[in-house]
Amino acid sequence: MRKLLNVLYVTTEDAYATLDGDNVAIKVGDSVAARFPLHILEGIYIFSYAGASPALIGRCVRDHIDLVFCTPGGRFLARPVGRMQGNVLLRKEQYRISDSEERSCRISRNMIIGKMMNERHVLERMMRDHPDRINTGEFQDASNRIKVAIGKAEKQQSRDSLRGIEGEAASTYFYQFDDMILRMKDSFYFHERNRRPPLDRVNALLSYVYMMLTSMCDSALETVGLDPYVGFMHTDRPGRASLALDLVEEFRPCLADRFVLGLINNGEVKTDDFDIQENGSVLISADARKKIQQAWQQRKQEKVMHPYLKEKIPWGLVPYTQAMLLARYIRGDLDGYPPFIWR
Numbered sequence: 001m002r003k004l005l006n007v008l009y010v011t012t013e014d015a016y017a018t019l020d021g022d023n024v025a026i027k028v029g030d031s032v033a034a035r036f037p038l039h040i041l042e043g044i045y046i047f048s049y050a051g052a053s054p055a056l057i058g059r060c061v062r063d064h065i066d067l068v069f070c071t072p073g074g075r076f077l078a079r080p081v082g083r084m085q086g087n088v089l090l091r092k093e094q095y096r097i098s099d100s101e102e103r104s105c106r107i108s109r110n111m112i113i114g115k116m117m118n119e120r121h122v123l124e125r126m127m128r129d130h131p132d133r134i135n136t137g138e139f140q141d142a143s144n145r146i147k148v149a150i151g152k153a154e155k156q157q158s159r160d161s162l163r164g165i166e167g168e169a170a171s172t173y174f175y176q177f178d179d180m181i182l183r184m185k186d187s188f189y190f191h192e193r194n195r196r197p198p199l200d201r202v203n204a205l206l207s208y209v210y211m212m213l214t215s216m217c218d219s220a221l222e223t224v225g226l227d228p229y230v231g232f233m234h235t236d237r238p239g240r241a242s243l244a245l246d247l248v249e250e251f252r253p254c255l256a257d258r259f260v261l262g263l264i265n266n267g268e269v270k271t272d273d274f275d276i277q278e279n280g281s282v283l284i285s286a287d288a289r290k291k292i293q294q295a296w297q298q299r300k301q302e303k304v305m306h307p308y309l310k311e312k313i314p315w316g317l318v319p320y321t322q323a324m325l326l327a328r329y330i331r332g333d334l335d336g337y338p339p340f341i342w343r
Contacts, residue, residue, distance in 0.1 A: 021185055213255065
């Protein structure tokens with residue numbers, strides 16, 4: 001296990017987390033491997049089938065400590081949320097919007113436009129930083145096609161139409177993704193997005209980082225009093241945090257994808273950091289997950305200019321800022337939801 005800043009990651013596969021007074025105790029077998037005071041933690045991520053004691057789960061829910069359960073391979077399993085918190089009037093208005101095609105589309109349209117603009121900026125950053133290592137003509141063409149898709153999205157009045165345009169733009173963007181991988185091409189390659197299970201190392205990294213990012217968005221929505229399970233773009237499904245999945249879209253290219261590309265292009269992950277299963281699925285090793293988590297915590301501390309607030313804030317606060325702006329729009333304090341657009 002490892003504590004990174006204010007988040008505890010339990011990666012020992014047979015570890016069991018339990019409550020010990022005001023501490024979380026990590027047991028391996030009959031012995032206690034480590035203890036951490038709960039008051040210094042904002043999150044506990046457990047990558048173990050052994051799980052946690054009911055007492056610890058209850059304490060985390062009471063104290064608003066984010067507790068996330070994942071498989072040893074990094075697949076999200078569950079996140080206890082306890083009793084609903086927040087403003088009931090805000091949530092009732094959220095539910096009304098979710099039931100309205102027109103009002104849902106108004107928010108979804110801004111989120112998807114934000115995502116596509118960030119996809120363009122990722123491509124354009126590659127053209128600026130590595131013009132001698134990529135086909136700049138192909139990247140420019142892809143950027144132009146996504147620009148056209150943005151223009152189409154601005155006119156859409158239905159979520160189904162938006163999904164279609166978003167899917168086409170994502171295909172255009174991911175068609176260039178393999179060319180953004182600049183080293184170890186024999187081991188790190190990308191042909192298409194695949195999941196459940198990921199079938200190559202790059203998709204394994206993307207799925208793992210998307211999971212961590214979605215958990216951040218889930219927590220951010222809870223913090224401002226919104227219901228993470230009632231979305232505007234993603235349809236409702238039992239157990240699926242649809243609004244968290246909506247919110248995460250604008251951050252995928254600029255935060256998650258660029259983070260994964262950095263891990264590969266900077267040599268922070270290696271070929272032997274992954275386990276290839278008999279069925280072809282690719283899992284990230286326990287040691288590699290620790291490296292990725294440490295790098296992720298460091299990335300969250302880096303500052304970025306927020307386009308709406310006009311000030312620099314840590315990346316780790318961006319989902320919370322966007323959740324706050326979304327809540328203000330739903331309450332009627334803003335004329336529209338301003339998506340996060342990275343520059």
